[in-house]
Amino acid sequence: MGFDINLFVGCVDEELICSICTDVLKQAIQLTPCQHLYCSSCLNMWFQMAPKTTCPVDGTEVNKTNITAIPRCIRNMLSKLTIKCQDCNEVMTLSKYENHNCFQEILSQMGDYINQIDQVLIDLEFNQLNN
Numbered sequence: 164m165g166f167d168i169n170l171f172v173g174c175v176d177e178e179l180i181c182s183i184c185t186d187v188l189k190q191a192i193q194l195t196p197c198q199h200l201y202c203s204s205c206l207n208m209w210f211q212m213a214p215k216t217t218c219p220v221d222g223t224e225v226n227k228t229n230i231t232a233i234p235r236c237i238r239n240m241l242s243k244l245t246i247k248c249q250d251c252n253e254v255m256t257l258s259k260y261e262n263h264n265c266f267q268e269i270l271s272q273m274g275d276y277i278n279q280i281d282q283v284l285i286d287l288e289f290n291q292l293n294n
Contacts, residue, residue, distance in 0.1 A: 165189040165202045172245040172254055179241055181205050182220050188241060191233045196226075197223045200233055 165186030168175060181188050183205035190203040198219050201209075209219055216225055242258035251265035 164204055166246065166257070166260075167249075170246050170249060172247055175244060179237070179244070183209055186231075187244065191237065191241065193233050194218050194223070194225050194230050194276065195229045195231050196225055197221050200237065206230070 164184050165181045166189050168180065168186050171187060175187055178200070179188055180186070181191075181202045182199065183201055186202070188200055188202055190202050192203050192206060194201050194206075197218050197220070201219070205278070206219075210216055213219075216227070217223060217256060218225055225233055242256060244257040245254060245281065246257050247254050248258045248265050253263070253265060255263065
């Protein structure tokens with residue numbers, strides 16, 4: 164599945180949209196016979212569900228050896244798209260978003276650690292009372 168198109172700021176070129184999930188390409192790959200682009204996970208799912216291995220757009224018969232990396236110019240276009248984080252509302256390029264650790268995520272992780280520490284303290288108190 165791709166990146167939710169509704170998170171992007173401005174227009175996204177239709178060539179950067181996966182025809183299967185209709186979101187912005189994520190871990191994009193290309194079918195060499197027809198040059199159509201898809202999210203890697205979407206095309207894998209398509210191949211598992213379809214009776215024949217064909218291109219979802221034009222029906223060209225393909226096999227897994229027909230899958231290649233996307234052209235560099237497409238990769239560059241994707242990385243320059245502007246996206247808004249749905250948790251912290253920060254606006255950034257897609258290349259930065261893929262490694263983004265927003266404030267909400269950090270708070271969530273801190274909450275998990277605090278819960279673990281609380282459990283350790285409860286266990287220690289319980290052990291001291293029983294000894």
